[in-house]
Amino acid sequence: MNSSATDTNTEPWVEVSGSRHFPNWLAEQHVSLAFTTYQTGKLFLVGLNPEGRLAVFERTFNRAMGLWANGQTLWLSTLFQL
Helix, strand or coil: CEECCCCCCCCCCEECCCCCCHHHHHHHHCCCEEEEECCCCEEEEEEECCCCCEEEEEEECCCCCCEEEECCEEEECCCCCC
């Protein structure tokens, strides 16, 4: 996935890439990943699409810091919210 800033968008440009074996590893482990970046304030969800290709979903939050998961629940702490 490539995400780039447009003329009307002031968010920093972010590029996400994985090794060629990464999608296979995700499939074998039956997992998806979630992580945050304090510097860009983003939450990334990484998994596979129905065709088995790498899929990345990202959203921007004000100072995305802490992340906690339990079963089907995902909690994110930001500058002012949980």
